[in-house]
Amino acid sequence: RKEVEQDPGPFNVPEGATVAFNCTYSNSASQSFFWYRxxxxxxxxxxxxxxxxxxxxxxxxxxLNRASQYISLLIRDSKLSDSATYLCVVNRAGAGSYxxxxxxxxxxxxxx
Amino acid sequence: SQTIHQWPATLVQPVGSPLSLECTVEGxxxxxxxxxxxxxxxxxxxxxxxxxxxxxxSEVPQNLSASRPQDRQFILSSKKLLLxxxxxxxxxxxxxxLANEQFFGPGTRLTVL
Numbered sequence: 001r002k003e004v005e006q007d008p009g010p011f012n013v014p015e016g017a018t019v020a021f022n023c024t025y026s027n028s029a030s031q032s033f034f035w036y037r038x039x040x041x042x043x044x045x046x047x048x049x050x051x052x053x054x055x056x057x058x059x060x061x062x063x064l065n066r067a068s069q070y071i072s073l074l075i076r077d078s079k080l081s082d083s084a085t086y087l088c089v090v091n092r093a094g095a096g097s098y099x100x101x102x103x104x105x106x107x108x109x110x111x112x
Numbered sequence: 113s114q115t116i117h118q119w120p121a122t123l124v125q126p127v128g129s130p131l132s133l134e135c136t137v138e139g140x141x142x143x144x145x146x147x148x149x150x151x152x153x154x155x156x157x158x159x160x161x162x163x164x165x166x167x168x169x170s171e172v173p174q175n176l177s178a179s180r181p182q183d184r185q186f187i188l189s190s191k192k193l194l195l196x197x198x199x200x201x202x203x204x205x206x207x208x209x210l211a212n213e214q215f216f217g218p219g220t221r222l223t224v225l
Contacts, residue, residue: 032212043202043216044156087156091212098144098163098212104155 001026004103006088012109017078021106023071023088032091033064035073037084038105044087047073078110114139118203118217125224131176131190133220135203138184143205145186146214147178150200162186198224 033050050062061074085105092099115138147159158171160178179187204214
């Protein structure tokens with residue numbers, strides 16, 4: 001099993017649609033989880049951290065299932081500006097570890 | 113607020129030439145610093161990380177090296193570039209703590225011909 005695995009997409013959705021991305025990770029000792037967004041030919045930017053209880057930031061909702069080692073990101077009311085690649089990120093092992101492992105990303109295209 | 117700078121933004125170099133990429137961070141002290149490479153169509157690969165001045169850990173064997181001469185300066189170097197060194201080089205910083213978020217610089221796009 002790969003350390004962090006994501007569906008590469010692309011996901012092509014109309015404006016206003018709801019879209020969900022999934023991610024699985026292999027290291028059960030991982031403690032920190034994130035979603036990053038990367039625009040074409042730009043650096044990744046932190047979108048949101050993922051907490052055990054689930055968390056929401058505007059139109060974005062992140063969920064974590066530790067038992068299944070599964071992370072999700074839900075985007076509601078998609079905007080054209082949401083078009084980007086979304087990276088699932090997990091810290092390498094154990095609390096306090098500062099090394100992150102990045103998934104290869106899921107590409108989203110929001111269509112007018 | 114914290115900012116991170118990388119230069120140059122783009123670079124075209126011949127095979128066998130040397131390389132020096134620089135990264136500096138402002139607005140924070142004692143950051144952890146990282147060098148990543150993102151090859152076309154691939155994920156981010158961690159190359160080096162540093163927890164302090166002069167402390168460098170290498171993640172993968174390669175012809176690249178890194179140095180941290182000052183607290184907020186991180187340099188990526190090579191004596192002789194290979195074609196396979198082409199890619200998007202990203203510097204990132206984080207601060208010690210459970211959250212572990214990393215923040216990236218704008219990157220250097222390197223093409224080796």
